[in-house]
Amino acid sequence: MTSEKVLGPLTLLRQRWGAALFERVAGSDGPAKRARIHGLPGPRWFSEDRPIRRVHADAAMFVGGLRALLLQSLHPLAMAAVAAHSGYRGDPWGRLQRTSTFLAVTTFGTASDAQDAVATVRRVHQKVRGSIRDGRTYRASDPHLLGWVHVAEVDSFLRCHQQYGAVPLDDDACDAYIDDMARIGTALGVVDPPRDRAELGARLAAYRSELQGTPEARAAARFLLLDPPVPVVARVPYAFLASAAVAELPVWARWPLRLPYLPVAEATAVRLGGHGIVGAIRWAMTAPAQADGPDRS
Structure with missing residues (x-):
């Protein structure tokens, strides 16, 4: 009996969508990286009960990642470094994959791999000026910009x-997450x-x-929100993510980036759509492993 008949069409759809999303954010070698990050024995920076693991x-x-990019763009020096050196337009998925891998390694990987990942980023920062x-x-290594x-x-x-x-943190865990970060x-x-x-x-x-809406910042916002590097079929789901990210920005950050503030819509339709798309992504990304046949558990 084929695995498709064992699993059923809905489970197969879930697996395929989850695999496609995972490849987008982790790269074609994502499964190998995941196996190393989670499977390699050794001490970690963060134990399994730490809030950083739940959040990430x-x-x-x-x-959160999209909101962070929009907010970060408001610092002219940080935005200039991104515009000139990150390749976010020419290779946006590559930049996303590098960032997601760094977060995964430092959050879940061994302490030695986490330290190596930090050392790699610091070497790159030394060249960005x-x-x-x-x-x-x-300078990307400037502690003030890093801050x-x-x-x-x-x-x-x-x-x-x-x-x-899925499960918001309580007050103490919120502070603990900031301490973890x-x-x-x-480092x-x-x-x-x-x-x-x-x-x-x-x-x-x-x-x-120090913050302002420079032409580079507004161009980055247009790229991220209006002209994202996603297939046509993914434009509507992405629009829900983008709207949710904008709605979580403080009001003072909207005008410099020429972004709207629609409190009623944001509290109703945008929030509902955000929960829907995040829930759908969560459902797909936690798909059960595919079985090879009826006798595999």
């Missing part, structure tokens, strides 16, 4: 998990990263005076 394993990260129109210079990228990610991942995660931030070169929600809010507020 949830499909809400699809919304330049200047912007007003003459200011940037902005870090707090924008932490705030985005946590906020979107609390809105769209501080370990990764410190990357962030100086004194925030360790609870009060510190995270204060650090975000401290960057406000």
